[in-house]
Every structure is written in C-alpha cells, then in structure tokens.
Amino acid sequence: MKLKHAKTAFTIFFLVILGGFLFIWLEKEMAFREELEKRPLPSGLHPIVEEKRDQLVAQAAEIGIDIIITDGYRSPEEQADLHSQGRSTPGSIVTHAEAGESYHNYGLAIDYALRFDDGSVVWDITRDGNGNGESDWFEVAAIGKKLGFDWGGDWQRFKDYPHLEMTFGLSIRELQQGWRPEDKME
Structure with a gap:
C-alpha cells in the first residue's frame, strides 16, 4: 500500500x-x-537583398543586358495603392497582394525591367537585345536564381515575371507576426 x-x-x-x-x-x-x-516594418531593402540586387545588375551588364530595378521596398500604403489598381482605381491589375502580404513590404523583393540605350524601359520577356539567341528576361531571371532569389515567373498560379524575392524561409504570415530573417538565420 x-x-x-x-x-x-x-x-x-x-x-x-x-x-x-x-x-x-x-x-x-x-x-x-x-x-x-x-516590431516595426522595415523601411528599406534587407542588406542581403540589396547586395544581391547590385550583383544582379552588374552580372546582367556583363552579358550585355541593361536592367533597371523598378521596385524594391514598398510601404504598406504603396502596396495598398498598387492592389487597388484595376479594382477600385484605373489601370491593370498588377498584384494580388494586399498591404502586408507582399515580400516587398518587408524589404525582401525587387522587380526589374529591361532598359534600352536611350533610357526607355521595356517589359518584353521575348527580347534578345544581346543577340545570343536567348531571352534577356529569362537570362536575368537565371542570374537572379543563382544569386539566391526565387523568381515570380516560376509561380504556378500568377506569373510575375519582373519579380524576384528572398524569403529566408519565412512565410508572409511569419513576417506579419514580426519575424525577420535575422531571427531565423543561424
């Protein structure tokens, strides 16, 4: 007992x-x-994304492709304005992400376009300006992927050809909860 x-x-x-x-x-x-x-939202690109952005521009130039970064960090207000485009304001729909739902809002994404010698910008994914038989757009995407970016052109549902992002393994939900890449990196 x-x-x-x-x-x-x-x-x-x-x-x-x-x-x-x-x-x-x-x-x-x-x-x-x-x-x-x-934690406040970042106010600019993450330093690693910024560094890789610069490498992307330089490596594209090395193979005769001039690109311009058309977007990087985006404030929630800018994201809301873009999301309203084609819905409640004039223009075409360019994003499905509302404010706080884009990697741009956390400084982890960039968008690019091709630039002509005269400075004009084009979003022509078939253009072969360097004359090597390959699409300049896809060559730039390949460089981005080698640098560690995920490319929006690989997405299944919505192809976002100008978009490159580095998630650092974080989901949008985790970013909304305040996680930042430094919190998850070892």
Whole structure:
C-alpha cells in the first residue's frame, strides 16, 4: 500500500514540476511573441537583398543586358495603392497582394525591367537585345536564381515575371507576426 502511495506522490510531484516548467516556458514564449508583434516594418531593402540586387545588375551588364530595378521596398500604403489598381482605381491589375502580404513590404523583393540605350524601359520577356539567341528576361531571371532569389515567373498560379524575392524561409504570415530573417538565420 505504501508503494502505491509513493508512486502517486511521485507522479503528482513530477506533474507539478513539469507544469511549472511549462508555465515558465509559456510566459517566455508569450512575451517573445508580444515583442515580435511590436516590431516595426522595415523601411528599406534587407542588406542581403540589396547586395544581391547590385550583383544582379552588374552580372546582367556583363552579358550585355541593361536592367533597371523598378521596385524594391514598398510601404504598406504603396502596396495598398498598387492592389487597388484595376479594382477600385484605373489601370491593370498588377498584384494580388494586399498591404502586408507582399515580400516587398518587408524589404525582401525587387522587380526589374529591361532598359534600352536611350533610357526607355521595356517589359518584353521575348527580347534578345544581346543577340545570343536567348531571352534577356529569362537570362536575368537565371542570374537572379543563382544569386539566391526565387523568381515570380516560376509561380504556378500568377506569373510575375519582373519579380524576384528572398524569403529566408519565412512565410508572409511569419513576417506579419514580426519575424525577420535575422531571427531565423543561424
């Protein structure tokens, strides 16, 4: 009989200790989550994305393709304006992402276009300006992918040919919750 009471007492003791540890862990987790949610949105491109953007422009130039970065970091207000285009304001729909739903809003995406010698810009994905028999657009996308970008032209549902992004393994939901690439990188 004493053994049965000892086992019960030990089980209760163990559960109380475990409960205490869980309580402490939960408190720390909740405080961390609250701190994440208070983090402001970035106000520019992530330094690694900025560096890779510059390498993209330089490497494209090395093979005779002049590109211009048409967009990088985008504020929530700019994203909302773009999202309204083709819906509640004139123009074509250019994005399906509302404010806070684009990697641009977190400084993790860029858009590019081809530039002519006269400075004019074109979004012609078939153009072969460097005369090597390949689409300049796809050559730039390939460079971007080698640099670590994901390319919107590879997406299944909505092909976003000008778009390159670095997610650092973070989903939009995680970014909305306050996670930043530095939090997940080792």
